Amino acid sequence: MPETAIETLLGVDVGSTRIKAVLVDRAGVERRVAVGPTPFAAGPEGVEMGVDDLLTAVAAVLAALGPERRAAVAVGVAGMGECGAPLDDAGRPLGPVIAWFDPRGGEIVEQLTRSGGDGLAARTGRRLRTVSSVAKLGWWVEHGGRAPGGWLGVPELCVHALGGAAVTDPSLASRTGWYDVAARAYLSEVAEAIGVPLAALPEVVPAGSVAGRVGAAAAVRFGLAEGVPVTPAGHDHLAAAAGCGAGVADLVDSVGTAESLVRRLPAADGLDGEVLRAALELGVAVSARPDGEGWAALGRGPRAGPVLAAVIAALGGASLAELDAAAIEGGGVDGAELVEAALAGAALRVPSAPAGEVWGAVLEELARRTAGAASACARLAGPAERVLVAGGGARSLPWLRAKARHLDAPVWRAGVEAAA
Structure with a gap:
């Protein structure tokens, strides 16, 4: 890092419409801000985006921060909490990120609501709707997708691409429909009902935990310094509450x-x-x-x-x-x-x-x-x-x-x- 560079923290927020990135110094002063579109697009099946399209869009927003982004000493990624993508055993995408507002998954919601009722809703902290991760992943498996070896939400996909492990945090897990918010544990019966191995779901760690460090390839793609720690930073609305x-x-x-x-x-x-x-x-x-x-x-x-x-x-x-x-x-x-x-x-x-x-x-x-x-x-x-x-x-x-x-x-x- 050049001697004149000011150490900053990099925050990324992947929203439904826009991707935002901000560099703040140790005093909390914003140094640079960049914004770009989230690449959801309507296709034959509905509204979705490819994982690589997502990561390319994030890289473009980070590039707009300019060379100052290389002075970032830590990276946190927050964002929408329901969308995600199925992965194979090696962490490669098996399918797209289906938008949370896409209506697919209604039959999965009906199935789980019939079997779980209010008891399931109370454990997951919300009534299941098609916006839930479980609805989209269940739809994908039911319509020909093979049982995934992994699954990550949008912020977690970004953390993983930067060099982090396949982890999530409690607030993001709480948006999925397969997480018991009081017990802070996955619901094996929900995963089993949609044909997803419990082992495919990411480890839950507190936001701010070091999930890994920016690797060599990620440093080139995202323009960051190699070795910088990365972390999931939470569901966007809850992250906003903490941030203000x-x-x-x-x-x-x-x-x-x-x-x-x-x-x-x-x-x-x-x-x-x-x-x-x-x-x-x-x-x-x-x-x-x-x-x-x-x-x-x-x-x-x-x-x-x-x-x-x-x-x-x-x-x-x-x-x-x-x-x-x-x-x-x-x-x-x-x-x-x-x-x-x-x-x-x-x-x-x-x-x-x-x-x-x-x-x-x-x-x-x-x-x-x-x-x-x-x-x-x-x-x-x-x-x-x-x-x-x-x-x-x-x-x-x-x-x-x-x-x-x-x-x-x-x-x-x-x-x-x-x-x-």
Whole structure:
């Protein structure tokens, strides 16, 4: 490393829409930031991406950081928690990464729900849906894929490509549908039901554990210094909560393609069945935290990213910044109808009103739905003292104002935007 180089830490966040990378120095000051698209694409089967396409996209984002990335002394990778790829015994991909929002796997969800019911849902911390890893991997095996020798989620695939072992962390494991969040152990009966050997699932280690070091080939491909330690850094929404310094009384509103409300659970001595059953009734997911120290509640907010993209397109393609500047609060437009249509993928019937009024109504409706998820978290973990908004949505001032009108605690913009 050149004598003038400043030592940095490299964080990578692989989201549903974008891949973000940031270099921060020892004082936590951002030195460089780069962003690129996540290479999901619609194909004959549905929305997916090849593992090599994913890694090529990550390499391109890291390259955009410039030569300063070679001064990084550690690398952590966070990201979406459900997507992953089956691997052979040598760690080579057997199939693509199917997008979590792709509808494949419905029959697997029905099968496991019939056999496991609420008992299984309580153990995994959430009701099974097609977004779960188990649904996608089960679909792949059922439709001709051979039983894998391994499986890794998206952040873990990146860690592995950088030189790390085939490991995951508790928060990422909690998103799969085959992990008991209270016992912190894999559910052998779920793996068996989808035809996957239990040994194929990665070892669970605390986020921040050294999974390995950047190897010679990875150093060339990703432009990093050889020998740098790499680690899984957690599920993106939980990593965002850690990154913005959330305390036990804070509710973190992590806004990306999807929106999650994150709140620590007061369960230092263990997570009992009563809490898990209450979470199910409230529609709140429960996850182990990335470091394995306790648990968190995750309220499911609206899929704001696709909604806003659909509204922007319907309004003629104006930028988000332009629409934010024109936003009108308290107009007569029905935001609920527009949000419902966007979530259903239907054509939007935009009323003959100023674009700013339409935009303001949509933000108001999204904020109202966020407040519903926040209320469910409060019933489980108690009222929050403040709300920290992180992610791309934190840049929108009218959206923050709308949230402040609907949420029961003061709303603050977090000091960091992304999980990285």
